[in-house]
Amino acid sequence: MGDKSDRPTLAVHGGAGTLRRGAMTPAAEAGYRAGLAGALRAGHAVLAGGGAALDAVTAAVCALEDDPLFNAGRGAVFTRDGTHEMDAAVMDGNGCRAGAVAGICGPRNPVLAARAVMERSPHVMLVGEGAVQFCREAGLAFAEPGYFSTEARRQALALVLAQETAGVVETDAARRHGTVGAVARDRAGNLAAATSTGGMTAKLPGRVGDSPVIGAGTYADNASCAVSATGHGEFFVRYAVAHEIAARVVHRRQPLAEAAVAVVAELGRIGGSGGLVAVGADGAVALPFNCDGMYRGYVKDDGIVYTAIYDEPYAAS
């Protein structure tokens, strides 16, 4: 891909916990694809205008947070207490700057909260009420708890809790997981990654997954790649998945796609379902997953938007 090395690239995901093929209606599929395409166009507009990868991933993730179909921002899942606890992270590969928030409910776009931590505090990670208070003082836009809540997520909580009472183990990842994320390379060669999630349906309050853990669900370093992950977060934390891919690129000199595919396949073998999107220093993209599907897409310099959900050819639009 050396011929494209000066060209901007953006990839997004809307979570590896997709609806089962049988449960996916044409209308639902159209909605998910429209959401992915909208996020890709929002990020591509930044890159096409000469903007920074950091601004592109922020714009793309904001678009996905605003879309109630995806488990982040509006449409976030409920904890077992019926509350929302959102996590997000952003990382700028130019200088390896990072910001993250966990367990927050208030800021309308959690990814902007993570970015404020990165740019306007000396810290990398703020959690809970302290993080919310910081966002308030930073002047971020807030929303009432009801803004984040959707009927579909409320039904998912009721179903999962009823299943637990009945001793049934939830096996449908679509009802439990979900994350959104973006990675980008801009014309200057800078990389960036952002990830945002409502976590798991019926999660224990206080549970933090991989999304806001730098090196697990989110990582970016101009020297190697930018990665945003989705899936069974505990596995991604234990194996420091995003940083592991960057480390293979740097220390083993593996091509990005080879490293990303290998790590995701290994995770699958030990029971860690999920996937990720990654972009390399040369603009190469990788979007591997080890489960039924992952809402995903990418766009390169020509502005053509490619989206896919299952193991299927990408649809261009």
Place this chain on the structure above:
Amino acid sequence: MGDKSDRPTLAVHGGAGTLRRGAMTPAAEAGYRAGLAGALRAGHAVLAGGGAALDAVTAAVCALEDDPLFNAGRGAVFTRDGTHEMDAAVMDGNGCRAGAVAGICGPRNPVLAARAVMERSPHVMLVGEGAVQFCREAGLAFAEPGYFSTEARRQALALVLAQETAGVVETDAARRHGTVGAVARDRAGNLAAATSTGGMTAKLPGRVGDSPVIGAGTYADNASCAVSATGHGEFFVRYAVAHEIAARVVHRRQPLAEAAVAVVAELGRIGGSGGLVAVGADGAVALPFNCDGMYRGYVKDDGIVYTAIYDEPYAAS
């Protein structure tokens, strides 16, 4: 060190933010060394009895948490609100299992809270009130907030806040930082790491450093090494320091000591002061730091305890 490959090894640190040489009295130094030696003996007793690395690091970190001289558990620093918010993590290199807590005040030994998350929940990281509630239900020993508070830390908070009011930047790491940690290799060849901290004096409530971030301040994988870090946490998170060392051992086939020294030196060059303790799959230990000093020590099969504070020969006892 191949001749020692079946022998147990333990290394501990009590933080990279040491007292300046000029401010260290013989009595204070004796206190720190006694604390380190006590932790090393507690962990060594486990290993010498054929116990697991995981139990050894837990015992060593509990000893350091119980010692008010160190910034973890009893003796934790104060947030700017005058509260304590403690973080801890533990990782078992056998299976890469991990547990972490952040922003908690209640459990008497935060490292036991992290271990309960690992062993008694499906999660890796719990934060804030949700984490405290989980610990209560798990039956962990709790302490009143006053148990953690010491007069020395209260004076440090007052001083830092007064300095901020006066526009003076605190440059004495000893007053702000501090962490405790341990790494071990047991006779079976299993590795483990544990880290615990009260964070930074006068920190923003909700701030989380590297200690509970798996891959940043804490990591263990039997295939490579176990690492526990201390220092300016934000840098350790941004560069995924603990996992970076493990990755160099695996992917670059660097000897552990070489990898650990190189990463710590690089951190120092970009302004990230601190250090770490690490033990490799062959039982080799590394205790590098890039600042004035780091409370540290190690013990091998012969039970002789070695401690040091500054760049100086280790004292045996």
